[in-house]
Amino acid sequence: MTTSDSPLTQDALKTLVGQAALHYVEPGSIVGVGTGSTVNKFIDALAGIKDRIRGAVSSSEASTQRLRALGIEVLDAAEVPSLPVYIDGADEIDAHGYMVKGGGAALTREKIVAALAERFVCIVDESKQVATLGRFPLPVEVIPMAAAQISRRFAQLGGTARLRLAGDQPLVTDNGQRILDVTGLAISEPLAFESQVNQWPGVVTVGVFAHQKASVCLLGTAQGVQTIAY
Ligand code: 5RP
Numbered sequence: 001m002t003t004s005d006s007p008l009t010q011d012a013l014k015t016l017v018g019q020a021a022l023h024y025v026e027p028g029s030i031v032g033v034g035t036g037s038t039v040n041k042f043i044d045a046l047a048g049i050k051d052r053i054r055g056a057v058s059s060s061e062a063s064t065q066r067l068r069a070l071g072i073e074v075l076d077a078a079e080v081p082s083l084p085v086y087i088d089g090a091d092e093i094d095a096h097g098y099m100v101k102g103g104g105a106a107l108t109r110e111k112i113v114a115a116l117a118e119r120f121v122c123i124v125d126e127s128k129q130v131a132t133l134g135r136f137p138l139p140v141e142v143i144p145m146a147a148a149q150i151s152r153r154f155a156q157l158g159g160t161a162r163l164r165l166a167g168d169q170p171l172v173t174d175n176g177q178r179i180l181d182v183t184g185l186a187i188s189e190p191l192a193f194e195s196q197v198n199q200w201p202g203v204v205t206v207g208v209f210a211h212q213k214a215s216v217c218l219l220g221t222a223q224g225v226q227t228i229a230y
Contacts, residue, residue: 011037013125013220018042020218020225021087024121027052030080032113033067034088035060035106038123042087043067057083059113060106061174077113086117090124090209091136097122097214097230098190102139102207105164105173111205114212122214126221133190137181139164139207144178146202151180153200159185177204 018041047070055073058064090099151161164171164179190210197206217228
């Protein structure tokens with residue numbers, strides 16, 4: 001697929017930003033690694049310099065598998081006190097570096113690993129840029145017994161929550177929980193919204209990344225990779 005104003009496919013843009021993110025990997029360091037198709041491009045590029053890093057802390061079983069298959073050591077997040085950089089994609093990013101994440105259902109571990117890092121480098125193609133968060137259905141990881149209660153709370157805010165399925169069964173996250181995808185929200189105050197939803201009983205993590213926002217965005221465009229610092 002090509003975007004209307006770009007001769008490059010979306011996949012090619014993902015490859016470009018995945019490769020550009022190598023610039024932020026410090027020699028001899030442990031790298032925080034996100035989840036998704038854009039991060040997969042980064043992992044593939046990282047394999048080319050694997051002898052120059054100590055290893056990675058991963059945000060999902062899927063990324064862990066890919067890292068290990070390429071010979072990159074994966075360390076336990078509990079054993080690593082801090083990371084210089086965390087590299088991940090996003091489903092949306094606004095002009096402040098606030099993001100919506102969780103399209104790959106890995107939002108909780110993504111937020112945990114991001115919180116270990118001094119810098120969050122977000123890698124996206126230009127289709128992910130938005131003026132206001134909320135165009136993409138907002139992923140929320142929840143404890144199953146709270147899903148209906150949390151859905152009602154979103155309805156009071158004007159949203160519609162749907163349980164994410166894998167085939168005809170509820171999707172089960174790496175943490176054994178469920179995902180609600182919420183449409184119909186315009187998230188004009190991401191910091192306040194994230195704090196509010198995170199304190200509802202049964203919410204594991206809301207997919208707004210405002211407290212863990214991007215420090216830098218590498219944006220794949222028809223003109224090449226644009227670097228935006230926040
Ligand atoms: C996974 C995520 C991903 O970063 C997000 O869904 C973007 O994925 P992709 O690079 O495949 O578009 O948050 O939970």
